[in-house]
Amino acid sequence: MRRRSRHAALWLTAAFALAGAHAVAQDAKKEIQKYQSMITEGSPVELFELEGEVLWKKKQGPKTASLEQCDLGQGPGVLKGAYAQLPRYFKDADRVMDLETRLLHCMMTLQGRSRDEATKRVFGNEDRLSEMESLSAYIAAQSRGVAMAPGASHDKERGVFELGKRLFFHRAGAWDFSCASCHSEEGKRIRMQDLPILNTPAAARPVVATWPAYRVSNSQFKTMQWRINDCYRQMRMPEPVFGSEASVALNLFLTVTGQGEIYRGPGTKR
Amino acid sequence: MNALRRTTLKAAGAAFLLASGLLHPLRALAATWNKAAFASKTPADALKSIGASSPLESKDILIEAPQIAENGLVVPIEITSNVPNTKSLAVIVEKNPFPLVAQFEFMEGALPFLKINVKMGESSWVRVVAEAGGKHYTAAEEIKVTIGGCGG
Amino acid sequence: MSGPMKIRATAKDGVADIRVLMSHPMETGQRKDADGKVIPPHFIQNVTVKLNGRTVAEGQISQAVSRNPVFSFRAKGGKPGDKVEISWLDTKGETNKAETVIA
Numbered sequence: 001m002r003r004r005s006r007h008a009a010l011w012l013t014a015a016f017a018l019a020g021a022h023a024v025a026q027d028a029k030k031e032i033q034k035y036q037s038m039i040t041e042g043s044p045v046e047l048f049e050l051e052g053e054v055l056w057k058k059k060q061g062p063k064t065a066s067l068e069q070c071d072l073g074q075g076p077g078v079l080k081g082a083y084a085q086l087p088r089y090f091k092d093a094d095r096v097m098d099l100e101t102r103l104l105h106c107m108m109t110l111q112g113r114s115r116d117e118a119t120k121r122v123f124g125n126e127d128r129l130s131e132m133e134s135l136s137a138y139i140a141a142q143s144r145g146v147a148m149a150p151g152a153s154h155d156k157e158r159g160v161f162e163l164g165k166r167l168f169f170h171r172a173g174a175w176d177f178s179c180a181s182c183h184s185e186e187g188k189r190i191r192m193q194d195l196p197i198l199n200t201p202a203a204a205r206p207v208v209a210t211w212p213a214y215r216v217s218n219s220q221f222k223t224m225q226w227r228i229n230d231c232y233r234q235m236r237m238p239e240p241v242f243g244s245e246a247s248v249a250l251n252l253f254l255t256v257t258g259q260g261e262i263y264r265g266p267g268t269k270r
Numbered sequence: 271m272n273a274l275r276r277t278t279l280k281a282a283g284a285a286f287l288l289a290s291g292l293l294h295p296l297r298a299l300a301a302t303w304n305k306a307a308f309a310s311k312t313p314a315d316a317l318k319s320i321g322a323s324s325p326l327e328s329k330d331i332l333i334e335a336p337q338i339a340e341n342g343l344v345v346p347i348e349i350t351s352n353v354p355n356t357k358s359l360a361v362i363v364e365k366n367p368f369p370l371v372a373q374f375e376f377m378e379g380a381l382p383f384l385k386i387n388v389k390m391g392e393s394s395w396v397r398v399v400a401e402a403g404g405k406h407y408t409a410a411e412e413i414k415v416t417i418g419g420c421g422g
Numbered sequence: 423m424s425g426p427m428k429i430r431a432t433a434k435d436g437v438a439d440i441r442v443l444m445s446h447p448m449e450t451g452q453r454k455d456a457d458g459k460v461i462p463p464h465f466i467q468n469v470t471v472k473l474n475g476r477t478v479a480e481g482q483i484s485q486a487v488s489r490n491p492v493f494s495f496r497a498k499g500g501k502p503g504d505k506v507e508i509s510w511l512d513t514k515g516e517t518n519k520a521e522t523v524i525a
Contacts (some may be wrong), residue, residue, distance in 0.1 A: 028338060031336050031337040031338040032336070032338050032340060034336040034337075035336035035338060035339050035340055035346070036340070038336060038346035039344055039346050039387070040337070041494065042346050042385055042387055042441075042492040042494070044443045044444070044445065044490035044492055046428055046443055046444050046492075047426045047427070047428060047443050047490070050426045050428065051425075051426060126447070126489065127447060135423065186343075191416065191417055193340075216341050216343055216344035216488070217340075217341040217343060218343075219343070219489045219490060222399075267381040270340035286503075287491075298438075302467070302468055302511070303467045303468065304482055305480055308482075308484045311433060339456075343488060343489070344488045345488075348494075363486065366486055367427035368485075368486065370484060371483065371486040371487060372481060372482065372483040372484065372487060373481065373482050373483075374469075374479055374480065374481040374482075375423045375479065375480045375481075376476070376478065376479050377477065377478060377479070378473070378476050378478045378480045378497075379473075379478060379497055379498040380471070380473075380478035380495060380496070380498075381437070381495075381496040381497065381498060381501045382492070383495065383496040384470075384493065384495065385441075385492070385493060386487065386491075386493055387487065387488035387492055388486055388487060388488060389450070389485075389486045389487070389488055418423060418482050
C-alpha cells in the first residue's frame with residue numbers, strides 16, 4: 001500500500017475505533033439510565049413516607065405534642081411545597097435552616113425534647129430508619145411536582161449561600177480535597193459512577209430533585225445532612241455536626257444552584 | 271403435576287392448620303417451600319428441580335431489564351410470557367450461589383407477568399422459565415453488575 | 423413485628439395492574455454484623471395474591487429477592503372497586519398482609 005493511503009487507512013481505523021468506543025460509552029450510559037429509572041419505578045420508598053407520616057402525627061416528648069404544628073416555612077403544619085422551598089431563613093430562629101435543622105427546632109420547641117435526645121440517632125441503618133429520615137421522606141414527598149425554590153433573597157440567605165460556595169471550593173484535610181475536587185469538572189468519574197458537577201445548574205438540578213433518597217446498595221434511606229456528612233468523611237475531613245452552619249450552607253448552595261427543577265419526590269439511587 | 275403445585279397443595283392444608291394454630295409454623299414451612307429447588311447450586315440443577323431439564327428456547331418470553339446494574343443488591347427485572355397458557359414463571363440467576371430465585375404460579379385470569387427485584391452476586395445471565403401446557407420454555411438476558419463508586 | 427406494606431392497584435382495559443411494596447430484611451444468612459457474627463437468614467418465602475377473595479398468583483421466593491421487595495402483577499378482569507389482598511409468610515413463620523381496592 002502506498003504511504004499516503006496507509007496513513008489514511010490508519011486514521012480511518014482510529015476514527016472508527018474512537019467512534020466505536022464512544023458508542024460503547026453512550027450505550028453504557030443509556031443502560032445505566034434504564035437501571036436508574038427501573039429501580040425508581042420499583043422502589044419501596046413510599047413505605048418510608050408512610051412511616052414518616054406516622055411520626056409527624058405522633059405525640060412525643062415532655063410536651064406530649066406532635067409535629068403537626070411545625071412551621072416548615074409555609075405556615076404551621078403546611079407541608080405541600082415546603083421541602084421545595086428549603087433551605088430558607090426562619091425569623092423565629094434567626095437563621096437559615098434546612099429541613100432537618102428545622103425539624104430539630106420543632107422537636108425541641110414543640111415537643112420539648114432536648115437536642116441530645118432528638119439527635120441521638122440521626123442516621124439510621126437498613127433495619128430501621130432514623131426519625132429524621134422517615135420524616136424527611138414524608139415531608140419531601142409532599143413537594144412532588146413543585147419547582148425547587150430555596151430561599152435566596154434575604155440577607156442571611158445570601159450570606160449563607162456565599163459561605164456554602166466558599167466551603168464548596170475550600171481545600172483541606174489529609175488529601176487536600178474540596179467538594180470541587182470531584183464535583184466541578186466535566187467527565188469526572190469514580191469507577192462507573194459519573195460525578196455530577198454540582199456548582200452548575202445543569203448538573204445540580206437533577207441532583208437536588210432526587211434527595212433524600214433510598215440507596216439500594218445498602219438499603220438505607222439517606223438525607224442531605226447525611227450526604228454532606230459522608231462526603232466530608234470520604235474527603236478524610238472531620239464530619240460536620242448535625243445541622244451545623246457549614247452543612248446548611250452547603251445544602252443551600254447546592255439547592256440554589258439547582259433551583260427551578262421540578263422536585264421528583266424522594267429518590268432511589270444505587 | 272409439577273413439584274411446585276404439589277407442594278402448594280400440601281401448603282394449602284398446612285396453611286389452614288397454621289392459621290388455625292394447630293400446626294407449628296416451622297413444620298408448615300417445610301411443606302410450602304421447595305427447599306430442594308432453592309438449594310440447587312447450579313443452573314442445571316435448578317432447572318431439573320423445577321422439572322425443566324430441557325426447556326425450549328422461546329422468543330415469546332420477554333425480559334425487560336437493564337444490561338448494566340449499578341449495584342447487584344437490587345436488579346429490576348420485568349417478565350412477560352406470550353407463550354399461550356403460561357401457568358408459571360421461574361427466575362434463575364445463573365451465577366448466584368443458589369440460582370433459583372423465584373417461582374410464581376398464575377391462575378384465575380392472572381397474566382403471566384412479573385416485575386421483581388433480584389440480588390445478583392456478579393454479572394450473570396438471568397434466565398426465565400415458563401411452564402405452559404406441560405412443557406417448559408426459556409429465555410435469558412445477560413446483566414452486568416458494576417461495583418459502585420465512592421462506596422458511600 | 424412487620425413493617426408497613428402497601429398495594430397500589432389500577433385497572434385499564436380490563437386488566438388490573440397491581441404493585442406491592444413490602445418491608446422485609448430478606449436476610450440471606452451470608453452477611454456478618456459489626457462483631458463479625460453471621461446474621462441468620464430471615465426472608466419471605468411465600469407470597470399470595472388474591473383478587474376478590476380468589477387466589478390469582480402464588481409465589482415461592484428465596485433470599486435472593488432484594489430487601490424490601492417490590493413486585494408487580496397483572497390480572498385480567500380486574501376492575502375499579504375490586505378487592506386486592508396480598509400476604510406473605512417468612513422463614514420465622516411471621517406474616518403480613520395488605521389490602522386495597524382497585525382505583
